[in-house]
Amino acid sequence: MRNGTDGGSYTLRHPVVSGLFYPDDKTELQSAVDSYLEEVDTNALYEIIGRQTSIENPQSLTPIVLVAPHAGFIFSGRVQASSYALLKNRTVDTAVIMGPSHLDRFDGVALALDDAFSTPLGISRVDKEFSLRLAEICTVTSENEKAHLSEHVVEVQLPFLQRLFPSVRIVSLLFGGHDLETVTSLYEALCETMDTVKRRYIVIASSDLSHYHPRTDAVVLDDAVIRGIEKMDPESLYADITAGRAEACGSGAILTGILLARKKGLGKSAILRRMDSGEVSGDRKRVVGYVSAAMY
Secondary structure, rough: EEEEOOEEEOEEEEOOOOOOOOOOOOOHHHHHHHHHHHHHHHHHHHHHHHHHHHHOOOOOOOEEEEEEOOOOHHHHHHHHHHHHHHHOOOOOOEEEEEEEEOOOOOOEEEOOOOOOOOOEEEEEEEHHHHHHHHHOOOOOEEEEEHHHOOOOOOOHHHHHHHHHOOOEEEEEEOOOOHHHHHHHHHHHHHHHHHHHHOOOOOEEEEEEOOOOHHHHHHHHHHHHHHHHHHHHHHHHHHHHOOOOOOOOOOOHHHHHHHHHHHHOOOOEEEEEEEOHHHHHOOOOOOOEEEEEEEEO
16 A cells, blocks of 8 residues: 555555566566467457458457466466457557456455556556445455455456556456346446446456366367357256366356346357467376467
């Protein structure tokens, strides 16, 4: 916490995986993010989106929701970039970033009400108006600073957002529970808040897929999540996850994203890229799956 110029308090959430999940040097990090984004053939992405969604001119639309992983950049940076590349030359005021809590256990959804988050690339201010309004109307959200202190999910999205939109504001949400009741309550509150607090939004649903299975098993589990995203059917995807037929650590974020896109967009989705950690490490016996997707 630092004192503000007006004598009040100013809280800054410092990075915790800088130098671990991504470079801690500003120039090196900037170069890494730019390289990942430049590698993406956006024309090919729009062709993929057109084929999968039947949207005639997907390049004319900004996605409602992007699905992006949250591993170390060496493993999933290229998959993240496939989602974020769709935001090139767009305008975004506020990014709502949702993902799972890996370290802290709690019910509902933890909302960060710090003033800003920092990375080596700079500071991203929290959209306090949106966050406070959401907290006021959403019964499953609560301010939980502890959950955000050591969590990497939101932090690893920020370098991409900061390179694309240096002045973007963020809303940081961590799921402690991924049940449909929590998902539905958050979705309804997000819709109401977006309607009340007028912004140009992007929603980031951050999730990795199956964890530490042999690749042959991981493919089956990951295919089930991908089918759920393609169908945009939260109930069937939730049933697969609860039955163990699918794995996604950020299932709550994905389910919320599906509901948002069905309400505020066309209810269509496209799978942009999938990988697993074995493609980088060479270890096919214990892989983690990654996927990027866009929802319209």
